[in-house]
Amino acid sequence: xxxxxxxxxxxxxxxxxxxxxxxxxxxxxxxxxxxxxxxxxxxxxxxxxxxxxxxxxxxxxxxxxxxxxxxxxxxxxxxxxxxxxxxxxxxxxxxxxxxxxxxxxxxxxxxxxxxxxxxxxxxxxxxxxxxxxxxxxxxxxxxxxxxxxxxxxxxxxxxxxxxxxxxxxxxxxxxxxxx
Numbered sequence: 001x002x003x004x005x006x007x008x009x010x011x012x013x014x015x016x017x018x019x020x021x022x023x024x025x026x027x028x029x030x031x032x033x034x035x036x037x038x039x040x041x042x043x044x045x046x047x048x049x050x051x052x053x054x055x056x057x058x059x060x061x062x063x064x065x066x067x068x069x070x071x072x073x074x075x076x077x078x079x080x081x082x083x084x085x086x087x088x089x090x091x092x093x094x095x096x097x098x099x100x101x102x103x104x105x106x107x108x109x110x111x112x113x114x115x116x117x118x119x120x121x122x123x124x125x126x127x128x129x130x131x132x133x134x135x136x137x138x139x140x141x142x143x144x145x146x147x148x149x150x151x152x153x154x155x156x157x158x159x160x161x162x163x164x165x166x167x168x169x170x171x172x173x174x175x176x177x178x179x
Contacts, residue, residue: 045066047071047090047093048064048066048071050090051064051071051073051086051090051093051095052064054085054086054089054090055073055075055082055086058075058082058085058086059075060075060076060077060078060082060103061073061074061075061103061104062074062075062076062098062100062102062103062104062107062133062136063100063104063107063131063133063134063136064133065098065133065134067134069094070094070095070096071093071094071095071096072095072096072097072098072134073086073095073096073097073098074097074098074099074100074133074134074136075097075100076100076101076102076103079097079100080097083095083096083097098134098136099136100136101136101159101160102136102137102159102160104133106160107131107136107137107138107160108131110138110157110160110161111129111130111131111138113157114126114129114138114140114153114157114161115129125142125143125144125147125149125150126140126141126142126149126153127141127142127143127166127167127168128140128141128166129141132162135162137159137160137161137162138157138160138161138162139161139162139164140153140161140162140163140164141164141165141166142163142164142165142166143165143166143167143168144165145163145164145165150163
């Protein structure tokens with residue numbers, strides 16, 4: 001049998017939720033606010049979302065980057081004809097091509113594999129990993145670009161990766177201890 005105060009608790013929780021819906025979310029004064037939401041892909045840029053969706057449907061999609069008012073899109077094959085399709089379907093949008101050898105799916109797979117290597121290994125030679133859409137590579141930060149691990153990554157993933165020297169992240173605790 002439920003506790004007798006649960007009904008009151010439930011009613012209070014429901015009032016808080018209803019107040020939240022009526023007021024909308026509160027913005028934290030220190031929260032980051034994108035100064036130019038039109039420069040990103042997301043709810044604030046429906047045009048970029050629509051072009052991205054259509055580009056994915058065309059196949060062999062490598063990614064889309066918002067560069068001011070220009071949408072830069074990459075395809076691994078038949079790029080000029082796919083660009084023309086986008087220009088025909090979005091005549092008021094400045095869509096341009098960037099060179100791409102690797103699809104968005106391939107780069108995501110490479111990033112996932114490297115991230116798995118990072119988390120599964122006690123060897124901290126791989127320090128960071130991320131996809132750079134416009135450059136069509138997965139960037140991998142390592143502590144020694146001449147290490148056997150860096151060479152193994154190059155051999156395994158080829159030109160889908162770009163290896164660079166990175167610095168380990170300093171623990172906040174150790175920095176605070178010095179200050």
